[in-house]
Amino acid sequence: MSDYLEMSDDELSRLFKTVKSEYEHMRSLHLSLDMSRGKPGFDNMDLSGEMFDLVGNDTGFKNISGIDCRNYGGLDGLAELKNLFGEILGISPEQIIVGGNSSLNMMFDTIAQAMTHGMGGEPWMKQGEIKFLCPVPGYDRHFAITEYFGFKLIPVAMTDEGPDMDEVENLVKDPSVKGIWCVPKYSNPEGITYSDTVVKRMAALKPAAGDFRIFWDNAYAVHDLYDSGDSLLNLYDECVRLGNPDLPIIFTSTSKITFPGAGVAAEAASPNNVAMLKGRMKYQTIGPDKLNQLRHARMFKTADDVRRHMKKHADILRPKFECVLSELQNELSGTGIARWTNPRGGYFISLWVMNGCAKRVVQLCANAGMILTPAGAPFPYGMDPDDSNIRIAPSYPSVEEIKKASSVLCCAVKYAALEKIIADRKQK
Amino acid sequence: MSDYLEMSDDELSRLFKTVKSEYEHMRSLHLSLDMSRGKPGFDNMDLSGEMFDLVGNDTGFKNISGIDCRNYGGLDGLAELKNLFGEILGISPEQIIVGGNSSLNMMFDTIAQAMTHGMGGEPWMKQGEIKFLCPVPGYDRHFAITEYFGFKLIPVAMTDEGPDMDEVENLVKDPSVKGIWCVPKYSNPEGITYSDTVVKRMAALKPAAGDFRIFWDNAYAVHDLYDSGDSLLNLYDECVRLGNPDLPIIFTSTSKITFPGAGVAAEAASPNNVAMLKGRMKYQTIGPDKLNQLRHARMFKTADDVRRHMKKHADILRPKFECVLSELQNELSGTGIARWTNPRGGYFISLWVMNGCAKRVVQLCANAGMILTPAGAPFPYGMDPDDSNIRIAPSYPSVEEIKKASSVLCCAVKYAALEKIIADRKQK
Numbered sequence: 137m138s139d140y141l142e143m144s145d146d147e148l149s150r151l152f153k154t155v156k157s158e159y160e161h162m163r164s165l166h167l168s169l170d171m172s173r174g175k176p177g178f179d180n181m182d183l184s185g186e187m188f189d190l191v192g193n194d195t196g197f198k199n200i201s202g203i204d205c206r207n208y209g210g211l212d213g214l215a216e217l218k219n220l221f222g223e224i225l226g227i228s229p230e231q232i233i234v235g236g237n238s239s240l241n242m243m244f245d246t247i248a249q250a251m252t253h254g255m256g257g258e259p260w261m262k263q264g265e266i267k268f269l270c271p272v273p274g275y276d277r278h279f280a281i282t283e284y285f286g287f288k289l290i291p292v293a294m295t296d297e298g299p300d301m302d303e304v305e306n307l308v309k310d311p312s313v314k315g316i317w318c319v320p321k322y323s324n325p326e327g328i329t330y331s332d333t334v335v336k337r338m339a340a341l342k343p344a345a346g347d348f349r350i351f352w353d354n355a356y357a358v359h360d361l362y363d364s365g366d367s368l369l370n371l372y373d374e375c376v377r378l379g380n381p382d383l384p385i386i387f388t389s390t391s392k393i394t395f396p397g398a399g400v401a402a403e404a405a406s407p408n409n410v411a412m413l414k415g416r417m418k419y420q421t422i423g424p425d426k427l428n429q430l431r432h433a434r435m436f437k438t439a440d441d442v443r444r445h446m447k448k449h450a451d452i453l454r455p456k457f458e459c460v461l462s463e464l465q466n467e468l469s470g471t472g473i474a475r476w477t478n479p480r481g482g483y484f485i486s487l488w489v490m491n492g493c494a495k496r497v498v499q500l501c502a503n504a505g506m507i508l509t510p511a512g513a514p515f516p517y518g519m520d521p522d523d524s525n526i527r528i529a530p531s532y533p534s535v536e537e538i539k540k541a542s543s544v545l546c547c548a549v550k551y552a553a554l555e556k557i558i559a560d561r562k563q564k
Numbered sequence: 565m566s567d568y569l570e571m572s573d574d575e576l577s578r579l580f581k582t583v584k585s586e587y588e589h590m591r592s593l594h595l596s597l598d599m600s601r602g603k604p605g606f607d608n609m610d611l612s613g614e615m616f617d618l619v620g621n622d623t624g625f626k627n628i629s630g631i632d633c634r635n636y637g638g639l640d641g642l643a644e645l646k647n648l649f650g651e652i653l654g655i656s657p658e659q660i661i662v663g664g665n666s667s668l669n670m671m672f673d674t675i676a677q678a679m680t681h682g683m684g685g686e687p688w689m690k691q692g693e694i695k696f697l698c699p700v701p702g703y704d705r706h707f708a709i710t711e712y713f714g715f716k717l718i719p720v721a722m723t724d725e726g727p728d729m730d731e732v733e734n735l736v737k738d739p740s741v742k743g744i745w746c747v748p749k750y751s752n753p754e755g756i757t758y759s760d761t762v763v764k765r766m767a768a769l770k771p772a773a774g775d776f777r778i779f780w781d782n783a784y785a786v787h788d789l790y791d792s793g794d795s796l797l798n799l800y801d802e803c804v805r806l807g808n809p810d811l812p813i814i815f816t817s818t819s820k821i822t823f824p825g826a827g828v829a830a831e832a833a834s835p836n837n838v839a840m841l842k843g844r845m846k847y848q849t850i851g852p853d854k855l856n857q858l859r860h861a862r863m864f865k866t867a868d869d870v871r872r873h874m875k876k877h878a879d880i881l882r883p884k885f886e887c888v889l890s891e892l893q894n895e896l897s898g899t900g901i902a903r904w905t906n907p908r909g910g911y912f913i914s915l916w917v918m919n920g921c922a923k924r925v926v927q928l929c930a931n932a933g934m935i936l937t938p939a940g941a942p943f944p945y946g947m948d949p950d951d952s953n954i955r956i957a958p959s960y961p962s963v964e965e966i967k968k969a970s971s972v973l974c975c976a977v978k979y980a981a982l983e984k985i986i987a988d989r990k991q992k
Contacts, residue, residue, distance in 0.1 A: 173636070181634045185621045192616035197609075206609045208601070208824040236664050237853040244848040251680050252689060252713065261680060261689055277847075284847040285680065396636040398855040419705075419712040420672040425665040425853065427826040 139472035140553055145561060152554040159504065159547050167505035169541040174324070174483035175532040176392055179452050183445065184394040190434040191427055199433060205426035211417055213402070213424055216433035221402040223439035224357055225386060226370045232404045233413060236424045239389040239401035243351060244281050246385060246403070249416045250314070250347070251285055256382070256412065257347040260285075260314060269307055269316035271299040273486060273514030273525045275324040278317040278353065289516030292316070294326060298334035308343035315349045321368045322356035325514050325527035326486040327479020329366035339374035341383065349409075350384040356482040357388050358439075358446045361454045365481055372404070381406040390432060392449075392483065393442060400424075400432050456530040456538050460485055463542035473553035485528040486514075487545075493552040494523045500548035506541050567900035568981055573989060580982040587932065587975050595933035597969040602752070602911035603960040604820055607880050611873065612822040618862040619855055627861060633854035639845055641830070641852055644861035649830040651867035652785055653814060654798045660832045661841060664852045667817040667829035671779060672709050674813060674831070677844045678742070679713055683775040684810070684840065688713075688742060697735055697744035699727040701914060701942030701953045703752040706745040706781065717944035720744070722754060726762030736771035743777045749796045750784035753942050753955035754914040755907020757794035767802030769811065777837075778812040784910040785816050786867075786874045789882045793909055800832070809834040818860060820911065821870060821877075828852075828860050884958040884966050888913055891970035901981035913956040914942075915973075921980040922951045928976035934969050 143151070191197065197205045199214045212218070213234025222229040235242050251261045260266050268282040272291040279289055290307060293300045299318070307313055318338070320330040330338070338350060352371055360366070375383045382405075390399035403413065436442045461478060464487070468474045476487045489497050494511035501508050509527040512520040528545070530538050571579065619625065625633050627642045640646075641662025650657040663670050679689045688694050696710040700719040707717055718735060721728045727746070735741055746766070748758040758766070766778060780799055788794070803811045810833075818827035831841065864870045889906060892915070896902045904915045917925050922939035929936050937955040940948040956973070958966050 175636055178632070181625075181632070188620035193613045204606070204609070206823040206825060208603055208819075210825070238849045238851075241849045248676050248680065252676065259689075261687075277850075280847050284844070391636075395634040395855065397634055397638070397851055398853045416712070419708050421666045421669045422705075423666075423825055425826045425856065427823065428853065428856065 137468070137470040139470065140557060141472050145558075148554060148558055152558060155547060155550045155554060159500070159551050162544050162547060163504045165505075167540060167544065169506040169533060169537055169544070171529050171533065171538070171541050172507045172509045173532070174392070174529045176396055177452065177532050177534070180449055180531070181395055183448050184435070187394060187431045187435050191431045195434075197427065197430065199426070199430055203426065205430045208422045210423045210426055211421070212414060214426055214429045214433055217400060217402070217429050220433065220436055220439060220442070221388065221404065224442065225354060225388060225402075225404050227372050227386065227404045231407060231410050232402055233410060233417070234424065234429060235401045235403065237391075237398055237401065237428070239353065239355065239387045239391070239403070240277055240281075242401055242403045243278070243353065243387055245416070245420070246351075246413065247281055247285055249413070250349075253416065255314075255347040255349055256408070260347070263312070265312060267310065267313045269299075269304060269313060270516045271316070271318065272516070273325050273520075273527070274317060275319055275353070276509075276513040276518070278351070279516050282317070283517065287314070291516055294323070294328065296328060298328060298330035301334055301337040305337065305341065308341055308345070308348060311344035313343065314345055314347060315351055317351050317353070319353050319355060320371070321354055321366060322359055322479055322482025324355070324482065325484040325525075326477045327482045327484060328477070329368055329481075332369045335369040335371050336374055339371055339380060339383065340378050341380070348383070352384045352386045354386060354388045355392070358442055359392060359449070359483070360446065360481040361450050361457060362480050382408050385409060393445065394432060394435070398428060400429055453531060455535050456533075457485065459535055459538045460528060460530045460542045463539070463546055467543075467546035468549060471550070471553075474549050483529060483531050485530065487526045487528055487549075488524050489526060489549050490553045490556055491522045491524045493549075493556055494520060494526050496552040496555070497526060497545070497548045500551055501544055504544050504548070506544045508545070565896070565898040567898065568985060569900050573986075576982060576986055580986060583975060583978045583982060587928070587979050590972050590975060591932045593933070595968060595972065597934040597961060597965055597972070599957050599961065599966070599969050600935045600937045601960070602820070602957045604824055605880065605960050605962070608877055608959070609823055611876050612863070615822060615859045615863050619859045623862075625855065625858065627854070627858055631854065633858045636850045638851045638854055639849070640842060642854055642857045642861055645828060645830070645857050648861065648864055648867060648870070649816065649832065652870065653782060653816060653830075653832050655800050655814065655832045659835060659838050660830055661838060661845070662852065662857060663829045663831065665819075665826055665829065665856070667781065667783065667815045667819070667831070668705055668709075670829055670831045671706070671781065671815055673844070673848070674779075674841065675709055675713055677841070678775070678777075681844065683742075683777055684836070685775040688775070691740070693740060695738065695741045697727075697732060697741060698944045699744070699746065700944070701753050701948075701955070702745060703747055703781070704937075704941040704946070706779070707944045710745070711945065715742070719944055722751070722756065724756060726756060726758035729762055729765040733765065733769065736769055736773070736776060739772035741771065742773055742775060743779055745779050745781070747781050747783060748799070749782055749794060750787055750907055750910025752783070752910065753912040754905045755910045755912060756905070757796055757909075760797045763797040763799050764802055767799055767808060767811065768806050769808070776811070780812045780814045782814060782816045783820070786870055787820060787877070787911070788874065788909040789878050789885060790908050800834075810836050813837060821873065822860060822863070826856060828857055881959060883963050884961075885913065887963055887966045888956060888958045888970045891967070891974055895971075895974035896977060899978070899981075902977050911957060911959050913958065915954045915956055915977075916952050917954060917977050918981045918984055919950045919952045921977075921984055922948060922954050924980040924983070925954060925973070925976045928979055929972055932972050932976070934972045936973075
């Protein structure tokens with residue numbers, strides 16, 4: 137395809153007319169499509185249907201430790217799941233806290249604890265203005281937690297191997313910088329896996345703040361789309377090796393392994409950090425839902441069971457990703473008006489359109505019956521300085537719907553770009 | 565039985581010899597009994613066994629609103645459960661937030677929110693020393709939450725119709741007093757239900773602090789032991805009538821209806837308060853475990869279903885309570901060394917032994933293989949100023965075990981009293 141920016145005014149104008157009529161045709165179809173959130177589809181959830189038969193009157197309610205999972209108790213979760221998450225994360229089971237259905241909840245509670253009781257130092261709330269590093273584009277719900285607690289959010293550029301570590305190393309010299317949000321494997325929304333170098337530099341950080349923490353949300357630890365997945369260096373091991381064991385707090389969950397609303401979440405950290413976290417939890421709850429933990433423990437005896445299960449997810453998700461990517465390739469490659477990531481796992485594709493066009497693209501899609509994540513969402517305060525990034529979540533709709541949605545999207549990207557180029561030229 | 569305090573030294577000494585030998589006999593039995601926590605027994609939990617068959621591949625995963633309960637979403641819970649809890653609490657469904665498996669967790673999070681973001685005013689953490697009212701004896705885990713957050717805990721005496729409202733009305737004149745913990749029906753540990761007068765005076769409170777809240781933990785709302793249960797006036801209605809709708813925050817759960825570790829908790833309040841609470845929750849989580857909510861919704865279509873179910877619980881619990889009470893009556897009535905409550909619901913009996921003897925009784929019981937809640941636990945900072953109160957939790961052991969445990973308990977109460985009376989007389 138030819139580069140839009142090199143077209144003559146005439147060519148642009150003719151092309152815009154074609155694109156407009158294509159767009160009007162799509163509008164007339166009254167589509168109802170949603171690629172806004174990283175929701176698994178029905179077929180993905182159906183893969184875990186057997187779980188419902190694993191805990192009931194016929195199977196008993198005791199775990200391997202002999203605990204009746206119906207009753208109170210067990211603050212940090214079942215032994216089986218500590219072993220399982222330990223295996224997945226490469227961390228010792230006694231350093232794992234197995235929680236309820238939401239790792240986001242565990243992150244929020246950890247930050248809340250730091251606000252009122254500190255992370256080994258003064259409560260963050262008593263330290264004046266505090267800051268948090270936000271690699272961009274990133275996960276909107278992460279940024280929102282720290283925004284809710286009044287942090288000043290500092291965007292950090294993502295490179296194709298993770299956050300710009302020169303920037304990070306420089307920023308942590310400020311003692312009011314208390315942490316960084318990371319999705320280190322198949323990052324949300326770019327699908328980037330942090331390189332070994334980035335992980336090593338992360339582990340070697342010497343923040344001015346002794347209570348600085350890396351919030352390492354390994355949400356997509358086992359979420360490969362292809363047989364040979366990306367591999368992520370073990371941050372905790374690196375931290376221990378460098379004498380920084382208390383630096384990271386690690387999260388994961390089965391939300392996208394079993395059920396988004398009824399999975400099991402886990403938090404892992406150094407013995408010091410775990411003791412600190414449990415020191416709050418023992419006031420907060422008597423324990424998590426152990427019956428749901430038991431369902432998971434009986435379904436997945438080892439991390440290999442999980443990996444086998446994830447291959448089935450991949451078989452469902454891969455065609456959805458490939459459908460979007462091939463449409464982007466066919467429609468936008470060579471136009472000079474967009475670039476995108478080709479993730480090998482996770483839940484998202486990140487699309488960059490021409491500066492100043494992202495909001496317009498999202499609006500054009502909405503007008504044609506297709507919902508995208510609001511432009512800007514992957515940035516602190518929802519503000520993309522370039523108004524350029526769009527997060528695409530292809531997991532929920534069917535392949536057929538995704539095909540339609542991708543056509544709408546590509547058409548909207550062209551529409552917005554042409555509108556802008558033509559307007560810009562007129563201004564000159 | 566004769567009053568110990570009116571016995572001669574000789575009589576006391578002879579009696580002590582008998583009690584001691586009784587106690588040594590009990591010790592020799594190497595019992596292993598636990599009446600320390602309000603845990604439902606196996607037979608209670610078995611009553612909800614059918615729940616496991618109500619959500620599975622054959623039944624589907626959609627609720628009445630058509631939501632697939634496996635997926636993300638639904639911040640404040642399923643419509644069915646809002647209706648159900650609304651019916652139980654006498655509050656409009658849209659004012660109900662249905663959560664995870666722990667109402668304690670909801671209370672903790674509500675206090676945590678008040679600390680960092682306030683309850684309509686300045687964050688509590690920014691208001692200097694703040695205080696919380698604790699009717700005593702009360703629920704140790706309530707007091708512990710406010711202790712964890714650094715409140716100064718102010719004990720308020722319980723009368724036989726609820727907290728001493730003269731005291732409460734006086735104390736809330738202090739603007740640093742931010743709330744009060746209440747278990748208004750079958751209170752923990754006394755089993756007292758607040759009288760209409762107490763509820764009305766509670767609703768009519770005019771605290772100096774505009775951000776004062778009544779934490780109304782209606783944990784035993786439907787937990788009658790007898791056909792004619794105690795009735796509790798609707799606090800929220802009274803508050804609305806008196807123009808104080810924002811005063812109460814109300815909690816309940818199915819922990820002692822279905823499963824202690826895997827029930828469903830709920831929080832209810834005025835529209836203002838609910839909006840404030842959801843304003844935090846939307847950052848904290850994407851939503852609760854809706855599959856477990858769906859299990860509950862399908863098991864209990866109406867509050868009457870719950871009440872019918874609770875009668876089965878009562879049939880199991882009543883003999884346990886009556887066993888303890890008849891042993892206390894037989895062994896300690898008329899001795900002048902103990903008094904106790906006769907609750908008609910809930911999970912506890914409260915026993916008062918001679919001042920200065922509670923710790924000793926708990927220790928004597930422990931030495932004979934029987935665990936009680938630590939003496940002092942029902943008081944702020946775990947300190948019973950009279951060292952007199954003991955909480956008895958007869959729900960978990962079998963009736964046979966409770967019979968043995970009650971014998972040990974009564975023997976220990978006599979032992980400690982005699983030891984004390986004899987020592988006191990020697991001192992004179």
